[in-house]
Amino acid sequence: MKDEKPTRKLATILAADCVGFSRLMDKNEELTLQNIKKCRNLIDPVITENGGRIFHTAGDSVIAEFNSVVDSVNAAIEFQKVLHERNENVPEDSRMVFRVGMHLDDVIIEGDNVYGSGVNVAARLEGLCEPGCILLSRTVHEKISKRIQVAIDSLGNAQLKNIEGDFEIYQISPILKNGIKPIDPTKLTTKSSPTESKILTENKDKDAKPRLMILPFRNVNKSEDNDFLVDGIVDDIITEFSMINFIEIMSRNTTFEYKDNPVDVREAAEKYKLDYVVTGSVRSAGNRVRISAELGDPFTGDSIWSERYDKTMDDVFEIQDEIVRKVSSAVLGEIEVTSLKRAKRKPTEDMTSYEYFLQGVYFKRKNTKEDVNKAVEMFTKAIENDENNGRAYAQRCCTWGGALGKNWLNEPDNELIPKILSTLEEAYELTDHDWDCHRLLCAVSLFFHANYDKAEEHGRKAYELNPNNHAVLTVYGQSLIFNGECERGIEILEKAFELDPMNQELVDKIIWGYYAMADYEACIYHTNKIKKMGPNNWLLKIASLGALMRYEERDTEMNLFTGAHGKDELKLQFDNLNFNNEEIIESTKNFIFNELESGNVVFSESKFQNFAIQNN
Numbered sequence: 001m002k003d004e005k006p007t008r009k010l011a012t013i014l015a016a017d018c019v020g021f022s023r024l025m026d027k028n029e030e031l032t033l034q035n036i037k038k039c040r041n042l043i044d045p046v047i048t049e050n051g052g053r054i055f056h057t058a059g060d061s062v063i064a065e066f067n068s069v070v071d072s073v074n075a076a077i078e079f080q081k082v083l084h085e086r087n088e089n090v091p092e093d094s095r096m097v098f099r100v101g102m103h104l105d106d107v108i109i110e111g112d113n114v115y116g117s118g119v120n121v122a123a124r125l126e127g128l129c130e131p132g133c134i135l136l137s138r139t140v141h142e143k144i145s146k147r148i149q150v151a152i153d154s155l156g157n158a159q160l161k162n163i164e165g166d167f168e169i170y171q172i173s174p175i176l177k178n179g180i181k182p183i184d185p186t187k188l189t190t191k192s193s194p195t196e197s198k199i200l201t202e203n204k205d206k207d208a209k210p211r212l213m214i215l216p217f218r219n220v221n222k223s224e225d226n227d228f229l230v231d232g233i234v235d236d237i238i239t240e241f242s243m244i245n246f247i248e249i250m251s252r253n254t255t256f257e258y259k260d261n262p263v264d265v266r267e268a269a270e271k272y273k274l275d276y277v278v279t280g281s282v283r284s285a286g287n288r289v290r291i292s293a294e295l296g297d298p299f300t301g302d303s304i305w306s307e308r309y310d311k312t313m314d315d316v317f318e319i320q321d322e323i324v325r326k327v328s329s330a331v332l333g334e335i336e337v338t339s340l341k342r343a344k345r346k347p348t349e350d351m352t353s354y355e356y357f358l359q360g361v362y363f364k365r366k367n368t369k370e371d372v373n374k375a376v377e378m379f380t381k382a383i384e385n386d387e388n389n390g391r392a393y394a395q396r397c398c399t400w401g402g403a404l405g406k407n408w409l410n411e412p413d414n415e416l417i418p419k420i421l422s423t424l425e426e427a428y429e430l431t432d433h434d435w436d437c438h439r440l441l442c443a444v445s446l447f448f449h450a451n452y453d454k455a456e457e458h459g460r461k462a463y464e465l466n467p468n469n470h471a472v473l474t475v476y477g478q479s480l481i482f483n484g485e486c487e488r489g490i491e492i493l494e495k496a497f498e499l500d501p502m503n504q505e506l507v508d509k510i511i512w513g514y515y516a517m518a519d520y521e522a523c524i525y526h527t528n529k530i531k532k533m534g535p536n537n538w539l540l541k542i543a544s545l546g547a548l549m550r551y552e553e554r555d556t557e558m559n560l561f562t563g564a565h566g567k568d569e570l571k572l573q574f575d576n577l578n579f580n581n582e583e584i585i586e587s588t589k590n591f592i593f594n595e596l597e598s599g600n601v602v603f604s605e606s607k608f609q610n611f612a613i614q615n616n
Contacts, residue, residue, distance in 0.1 A: 006108045006109075006110065007108065007109040007110070008106055008107065008108055008109070009106070009107060009109060010104070010105070010106055010107075011065045011066065011067065011104070011105075011107050011114065011118060012065070012066040012067075012068070012069045012072040012073075012102060012103070012104045012118075012140060013063065013064070013065055013066075013102065013103055013104075013105070013107065013114070013118045013119050013121075013122040014047070014052065014062075014063065014064045014065075014066065014072055014075065014076055014100060014101075014102050014122065015061070015062075015063045015100070015101045015102075015119070015122040015123045015125070015126040016043070016061065016062045016063075016076075016079075016098050016099065016100045016101075016126060017060050017061040017062070017098065017099065017126060018036065018039070018060035018061075018096050018097070018098055019096075019097045019098065019099060019131045020097075021036075021059065021060035022299070024096075027093075028093070031093065031094065035094050035096055036059075036060055036096065038086070039083060039086070039096050039098070040057075040062070042079065042082045042083060042086060043062060043079045043082075043083070043098075044062075046075055046078050046079040046082060047062075047064050047075050047079070049075075050066070050071040050072070050074055050075035050078070051066055051067060051068055051071045051075075052064040052065065052066045052071070052072060052075055053065050053066075055112055055113055055114050056113070056114075058300045058301075059299075059300050061300075063114075063119065063122070063123070065107070065114050069104055069140055069143040069144055070143070070144055070147050070148060072102060072140075073102065073134070073136070073140065073144050073148055073150075073172070074148065076100045076102060076134045076172075077134065077148075077150060077172065079098075080098065080100065080132060080133075080134065083096065083097070083098055083132075084132065097131040097132050098131075098132070099126055099129035099130065099131055099132070099133060099134075099135075100126060100129060100133070100134040100135070101121075101122045101123060101124065101125025101126030101127070101128070101129055101134075101135045102122055102125065102134065102135070102136050102137065102140050103118050103121040103122040103125060103136075103137040103139065103140060104118065104137065104139040104140045104143065105117050105118030105121065105139065106118065107119065117163070120163065121137060121160065121163060121167070122137075124160040124163060125137065125160070125167075125169065128158070128160075128169075129171075130171075130173075132173070133171055133172065133173045134171065134172040134173075135155075135169055135170070135171055136152070136169070136170045136171070136172065137167055137168070137169065137170075138167065138168035138169075138170070140170075141168070141170045150172055151172070151173070152170050152171070152172055153170065153171045153172075153173070154168070154169075154170055155169045155170065155171055156168070156169070157169075210248070210275045210276060211248040211249075211250070211272070211273055211274050211275050211276075212241060212248070212249050212250070212274065212275065212276045212277070212278065213249075213250040213254070213255060213268065213269075213272065213274050213276075213277050213278070214234055214237050214238050214241065214249070214250075214255055214277075214278045215255060215258055215263060215265075215268075215277055215278065215279050215280075216230075216231070216234055216255060216256055216258055216259040216260075217230050217233065217234050217279070217280040217281055217282050217291075217293075218230075218279075218280070218281040218282070219281075219282060220281050220282065220283035221283060221284060227362065228358045228359045228361075228362035230282045231256075231358075231361075231362060232358035232361065232362070233282060233291065234252075234255070234280075235252060235361065237278070238251075238252055238255065239466075239469070241468070242466055242467075242468040242469040242472075248468055248498070248499060249468050249499065250272060250274070250499055250500075251469075251470040251471075251499045251500035251503070253470070253500050253502050253503055254272070254499070254500055254501060254502050257502060265277055265279075265296070265298045265301075266298055266299060266301075268298070269298030269299060272501070274298050275298075276295055276296070276297070276298070276304070277295075277296050277298045278293060278294065278295050278296075279293075279294050279296065280292050280293040280294060287312050288310065288311070288312055289309075289310075289311055289312070290308065290309065290310050290311075291308070291309045291311070292306070292307070292308045292309075293306065293307055293309075294306035294307075353382045353383075353385035353386035353389050353392070356378045356379070356381040356382035356385060356392070357378070357379065357382040357389060357391060357392050357395070359378045360375045360376075360377075360378030360379040360382060360392065360395060360396070360399075361375075361395060362375075363375035363378060364395065364398070364399050364402075367402070369406070369408040372399055372402070372403050372408050372409070373408065373409065375395075375399050376396060376399050376400070376409070379392045379393075379395055379396035379399065380396065383396070388430055389430075390427045390428075390430035390434050390437060391427075391434065391436060393423055393424070393426055393427035393430065393437075394424065394427040394434065394436050394437045394440050395436075396423065397420045397423050397424045397427065397440055397444075398440055400416050400419065400420050401420055401440075401443070401444070401448075403416075404416060404417070417448055420444060420448070421444060421448075421449075424437065424440055424441055424444060427440075428441060433465060434465075435461075435462045435465035435466035435469065435472060436462075438458045438459070438461040438462035438465065439458070439459070439462040439466075439469075439471060439472050439475055439476075441454075441458040442455045442456075442458035442459035442462060442475045442476065442479055443455075443475050445458060445479075446475065446478060446479055446482065450578075450580075452479065452482045452483050452580050453483070455475075455479040455482065456476075456479040456480060456482075456483050458479075459472075459475055459476035459478075459479040459480070460476065462475070462476060463476045463492075468499065470496045470499045470500040470503070470506075473492050473493065473495055473496035473499070474493065474496045474506060474509065476492055477489045477490070477491075477492035477493035477496060477509065477513070478493075478509060480492065481512070481513045481516050482578075482579070482580045483580070484580075484581070486513050486514075486516045486517035487517060489513050490510060490513040490514065490517070493506060493509050493510045493513060494510060497510065504530070507526060507529070507530060508534065508536065508537055510526060511523055511526045511527055511537050511540055512536075512537075512540065514526065515540045515543070515544065515584075516579055516581070516584060518547075520544035520545075520547045520548050521544075521548070523540055523541065523544040524541055524544050524545065524548075527540065527541040527544075535561070535565050535569050535570075535572075535573050536573055536576070538557070538561050538565075538573075539561075539570060539573040539574065539577075541557060542554055542557045542558055542561065542570075542591075542592055543588045543591040543592050544591070545557060545591075546590070546591030546592055546593075546594055547587070547591045551594075554592075558570070558592075570592075574588070574589075574592075
């Protein structure tokens with residue numbers, strides 16, 4: 001049976017919403033809801049009496065279609081006047097101001113809904129409109145210019161976001177009071193779209209990047225055997241988005257806090273200042289998989305884009321690419337997406353190898369002795385099935401590295417380290433543009449070989465390829481601090497913490513950075529924010545207090561430290577300090593022991609006794 005042709009017609013679309021609705025809701029939800037209802041009681045009849053049909057409402061927004069262009073503009077003018085009269089007669093905290101965008105174009109009718117560029121352009125114009133005014137496209141202006149007696153200002157040409165071509169834009173200002181003026185046409189390309197204006201939180205910078213969270217996909221089969229596939233698909237989507245320079249993507253650690261738990265999307269959006277969320281589900285049956293994905297507005301609950309894919313397992317890569325491409329387009333527009341500055345990395349075309357790889361990542365994250373060995377086995381099988389699977393090489397090295405010092409693997413550490421290095425070089429040769437390989441090489445250079453220049457080189461390459469991945473930001477930030485670029489390093493680490501706020505280890509690294517740049521007040525400030533301070537940060541707090549000559553506080557902290565961790569722990573933590581700068585190490589000794597009162601702190605046999613005596 002052939003699909004029915006869509007029903008089309010020429011219609012004028014009116015899009016309107018309330019200015020500052022989110023701010024009003026935050027201030028007084030009950031009063032705001034009462035006022036929006038009263039405004040709608042005025043607006044809706046004006047629209048219907050002028051022949052309009054409201055086909056979409058969400059919170060404070062109204063979108064309607066009209067068969068007559070003249071009637072549509074008359075309706076817009078009338079309801080702006082009605083709302084102005086209301087505002088003149090209510091207290092200031094009950095006033096509401098609307099803006100309106102209007103466009104005439106061919107649209108598609110499907111049931112009660114209307115789709116097409118007519119709707120999109122009207123919505124874009126509404127987002128650019130000044131409060132209390134009406135913006136018209138050229139197609140509307142041409143039809144009403146000689147039929148309606150109202151002052152219309154030409155604002156010239158403007159480019160609307162994600163809409164091809166320039167648009168001539170005209171403004172009607174029914175009520176020129178309270179400082180309302182015609183808008184400056186040079187600002188037309190800088191304001192947010194109506195959807196964006198509703199979802200952007202009030203306290204975000206105007207030029208902030210859209211922030212996105214990919215929530216864990218639902219495993220419809222509810223089978224643990226299927227978990228690796230569900231989580232693996234989400235992991236890859238998060239990874240792909242993290243390589244887009246124009247989006248901030250929340251880390252996997254933060255995202256998976258919501259796995260298997262009920263999610264209040266609006267609450268999550270407010271907590272992490274999100275602009276968009278992606279949700280989805282995966283259902284598998286034999287060799288077939290159905291993946292559903294949806295991009296949504298977390299504040300209004302509106303679906304911006306959704307799609308369902310019925311594929312065989314052999315097509316899983318195409319599914320992931322398509323989801324990323326389509327959601328990216330909806331969030332940023334095709335122009336930004338096509339100009340991404342990254343080297344595209346795809347998993348191996350061999351599905352069997354990829355399945356082994358996904359299972360390896362799944363077991364690695366469980367982080368037990370049994371699971372780590374299982375992960376190594378899975379990565380090895382992935383390599384055996386496809387010797388060009390560079391990601392499997394890199395992740396196997398990462399698994400080996402995480403097991404060092406734990407006696408979890410059959411091989412001793414001194415044999416594993418050279419093995420890690422040689423295998424990472426193989427991975428690097430296979431995937432020169434793989435950010436994950438560069439990230440791991442950066443970590444190995446930092447922590448195994450103390451080759452800080454090499455570490456920064458690999459960290460920089462990883463960052464250039466994937467500037468929004470929290471793991472890349474973490475290791476690159478550390479490498480910068482090791483090389484004396486503390487301010488830049490802290491900036492990178494703080495960005496990592498924004499994307500992974502559940503990761504308290506990042507706070508440790510930020511404290512370490514502030515100490516390295518001799519900002520001791522900041523070091524103390526951040527240590528005081530930690531609920532349970534580890535011995536390494538505690539040592540830096542003690543030293544910072546000494547550096548600021550706050551000796552009484554320092555000595556108190558010392559006694560608390562030795563009471564909590566024992567007499568030898570301070571020496572151990574000091575011996576483990578690594579700043580790639582002997583001056584910092586030497587000054588730390590002095591900060592700890594300068595003006596130390598005799599007998600105030602007792603240490604076991606160590607060089608610390610000598611330092612204490614010499615500085616008494």
